[in-house]
Amino acid sequence: MADAEAIAQAARLLEQGKLVAIPTETVYGLAADADNPAAVAQIFSAKGRPSNHPLIVHVARDADLSHWAVDIPPVAQALMNAFWPGPLTLILQRAPGVTDLITGGQDSIGLRCPSHPVAQALLKLFRQGQGGIAAPSANRFGRVSPTTAQHVVDEFGDPGTGPVSAVLDGGPCEVGIESSIVDLTRLATHGPVLLRPGQISLQQLEQVLGCQLATTDHAAPRVSGSLEAHYAPHTPLALIDNQALASTITALNAKQRHVLVLAIDSQGPEIAALDREGLRRESLHTTRMPSDPHAYAQALYAQLRALDQLGADLILVEQPPRTAAWQGINDRLQRAAFDSTGVLDRLMA
Numbered sequence: 001m002a003d004a005e006a007i008a009q010a011a012r013l014l015e016q017g018k019l020v021a022i023p024t025e026t027v028y029g030l031a032a033d034a035d036n037p038a039a040v041a042q043i044f045s046a047k048g049r050p051s052n053h054p055l056i057v058h059v060a061r062d063a064d065l066s067h068w069a070v071d072i073p074p075v076a077q078a079l080m081n082a083f084w085p086g087p088l089t090l091i092l093q094r095a096p097g098v099t100d101l102i103t104g105g106q107d108s109i110g111l112r113c114p115s116h117p118v119a120q121a122l123l124k125l126f127r128q129g130q131g132g133i134a135a136p137s138a139n140r141f142g143r144v145s146p147t148t149a150q151h152v153v154d155e156f157g158d159p160g161t162g163p164v165s166a167v168l169d170g171g172p173c174e175v176g177i178e179s180s181i182v183d184l185t186r187l188a189t190h191g192p193v194l195l196r197p198g199q200i201s202l203q204q205l206e207q208v209l210g211c212q213l214a215t216t217d218h219a220a221p222r223v224s225g226s227l228e229a230h231y232a233p234h235t236p237l238a239l240i241d242n243q244a245l246a247s248t249i250t251a252l253n254a255k256q257r258h259v260l261v262l263a264i265d266s267q268g269p270e271i272a273a274l275d276r277e278g279l280r281r282e283s284l285h286t287t288r289m290p291s292d293p294h295a296y297a298q299a300l301y302a303q304l305r306a307l308d309q310l311g312a313d314l315i316l317v318e319q320p321p322r323t324a325a326w327q328g329i330n331d332r333l334q335r336a337a338f339d340s341t342g343v344l345d346r347l348m349a
């Protein structure tokens, strides 16, 4: 775990224009001083991220938001009171001084106050608590977000050897999937819009907003997290309903495919038998995932990264319940599966 000295050193590195990987409660971020365009530019080159994709600016609890945003509506304040610090990003009208690199040239800005104690401590020290830390997830563009310090090292190499000067270790991320993003820049025409679901449910957000939340539409600003193919492992991934799981595994076994199954806790004896048989032939391995959505989200990216190392033909994911509590997880799984459309048919043919 990063101690006070490591955090102070990270604050100095950021002030010198260096990149530092930081823990947040959602995923690890690749951080730079948001007021330093040259530092922010390094984020894009390190990630291989297209330059028109805007970045989230992380702020301390009592930072002056007027440096970043203007015309902050009362609903924004209500959401901040309810969910900050925490896994919620608000899209607001940008202030004039903000660099175009942060906003992707749009007239809006994403702000978030993370709750992770290491991120909080860093934000408090960095520029005496009045700075902004630009940080996308600390992974290469399009890949699975990191939820441990080791994942960051796996992506970018040891600190000091590549683009990242330091990695602050904050332990495994508690939430495990990226923050919910609510766009408040088009209230008059669209009302509040949910651009990316996360751990905070639609109902929780709507309760505070006092109105319905539209989900993302074609008029929405660019969000790289809403590209259809995103968060994907290298191994093809397919989602399958629980009722079809056993028969699909049997069909894939018959074709001698090497399959990794991500199943939910409560599994019948049928899958267990298939698993034993597959294990014997080293063609099938089943990982049990928690049936609680928070615990599932916490484990998801680490599991996808670990399974991706095994060079299998397929990661077969049991479709979680299609309920509100699973919305953020289902969103990530659908995107992870997008590149692999049709893969099941090919592997069973």
Ligand code: TXA
Residues within 6 Å of the ligand: 024, 026, 027, 028, 029, 030, 053, 054, 055, 056, 089, 091, 103, 106, 108, 109, 110, 112, 114, 135, 136, 137, 138, 177, 178, 179, 181, 195, 221, 222, 223, 224, 225, 226
């Ligand atoms: O949980 C999180 O949000 C993590 C941690 C590190 O804070 N960050 C994260 O950043 O997921 P990133 O860059 O991987 O995803 C941020 C998303 C992107 O899809 C980006 O397009 C969107 O936020 N975004 C940022 N600023 C925006 C803006 N002004 N308008 C619309 N979308 C914006």
Ligand code: MG
Residues within 6 Å of the ligand: 136, 137, 145, 225
């Ligand atoms: Mg990302």
